[in-house]
Amino acid sequence: MxxxxxxxxxxxxxxxxxxxxxxxxxxxxxxxxxxxxxxxxxxxxxxxxxxxxxxxxxxxxxxxxxxxxxxxxxxxxxxxxxxxxxxxxxxxxxxxxxxxxxxxxxxxxxxxxxxxxxxxxxxxxxxxxxxPPVRSFFAKQFYKLMNHISDTxxxxxxxxxxxxxxxxxxxxxxxxxxxxxxxxxxxxxxxxxxxxxxxxxxxxxxxxxxxFWSLFNYSLDAVINFSDVPLTFASLIGLLSFFVSILFLVFIVIRALIFGDPTAGWPSLVTITLAIGGLQLFCLGIVGKYVGKTYLETKKRxxxxxxxxxxxxxxxx
CATH class of the missing domain: 3.90.550.10 (Spore Coat Polysaccharide Biosynthesis Protein SpsA; Chain A)
Known part of the structure; x- marks a missing residue:
């Protein structure tokens, strides 16, 4: 046959x-x-x-x-x-x-x-x-990453x-x-x-x-489709930045009580604000990728x- x-x-x-x-x-x-x-x-x-x-x-x-x-x-x-x-x-x-x-x-x-x-x-x-050696390097790192963060x-x-x-x-x-x-x-x-x-x-x-860019986007699809670890990572970053801000607050209060407030404080305030804002945008971007993929799925195109x-x-x- x-x-x-x-x-x-x-x-x-x-x-x-x-x-x-x-x-x-x-x-x-x-x-x-x-x-x-x-x-x-x-x-x-x-x-x-x-x-x-x-x-x-x-x-x-x-x-x-x-x-x-x-x-x-x-x-x-x-x-x-x-x-x-x-x-x-x-x-x-x-x-x-x-x-x-x-x-x-x-x-x-x-x-x-x-x-x-x-x-x-x-x-x-x-x-x-x-x-190209650069592509080979990133390809190997991609497979290592996926086997760490995915059950597949x-x-x-x-x-x-x-x-x-x-x-x-x-x-x-x-x-x-x-x-x-x-x-x-x-x-x-x-x-x-x-x-x-x-x-x-x-x-x-x-x-x-x-x-290289199309392969990078393709690898992002793999991460989003087969792992929710980036969402957990975003949550941990948010939690970590919250605790760091509490430590900074305690430090600033203690310093003011002991040494007074010798400077206006705006440089540190701006730095902290930019750092936390950047982390928030980064985490929002991760969540946005998942929401965007979900949105495309619901369209049923x-x-x-x-x-x-x-x-x-x-x-x-």
């Missing part, structure tokens, strides 16, 4: 990498035993010719290639969710189009899942060669690249929150997961759309809006 593997590929400005990606996956497909591949490309509002390249590939391989095109850029998390929703295979893989996710691992991943021991075979980078396990170096069973994908899709962090969701839903180690690979073509798909194009022909 031939089993189907759905390959979910989020794409944003990947016109240069897609032909190489498809060629590489096709070479791997021919090596798979009793399995075939279904490609699901998600064009996440690309500004280049990504959609045109996908359409050309689909024209030459209508049997295997499907695609979804968003009305605008909704982000990789929305693209992942859409791809998982439309996948029809018994096994579902998530991959990037830049070939930093080694396709040659697929046969081994499939073999491990077929043994029924695991529901997911993920991948993790054991080296970060070629990555975050594996250092883990990638979105993984092969999952249908029942695990159903569990992931049941988590329908708008503010998504897939690495955390994959871990949070549970199921037995095995991680294959591999060495970091450079992009095959094109440039990454992930800047769709995670993405489709502009066109391969199916609609075929119906219009």
């Amino acid at each position: 031939i089993e189907r593997i759905s390959i979910v590929v989020p794409c944003f400005n990947e016109e240069a990498a897609l032909p190489f990606f498809y060629e590489e996956l096709e070479s791997i497909r021919k090596k798979l035993e009793q399995a075939d591949i279904e490609y699901i490309f998600i064009d996440d509002g690309s500004k280049d010719q990504t959609l045109a390249v996908i359409k050309e590939l689909a024209k030459n391989d209508e049997e295997r290639i499907r695609y979804l095109s968003f009305s605008r850029n909704f982000g990789k998390e929305a693209a992942l969710y859409a791809g998982l929703q439309h996948a029809t295979g018994e096994y579902i893989a998530v991959m990037d189009a830049d070939l930093q996710d080694p396709p040659e691992l697929l046969p081994e991943m499939l073999s491990l899942l077929r043994k029924k021991t695991y529901d997911c075979v993920g991948t993790r980078r054991v080296t970060r060669n070629g990555e 396990e975050f594996v250092d170096g883990a990638r979105d690249y993984r092969l999952m069973t249908r029942r695990m994908v159903k569990a992931v899709l049941s988590v329908s929150e708008v503010n998504r962090f897939s690495k955390g969701i994959f871990s949070w839903v549970g199921f037995d997961t095995y991680y294959l180690p591999y060495k970091n690979k450079e992009r095959i073509a094109g440039e990454t759309s992930w800047s 769709p995670l993405y809006i489709l502009k066109e798909t391969d199916q609609t194009n075929r119906e219009n022909k």
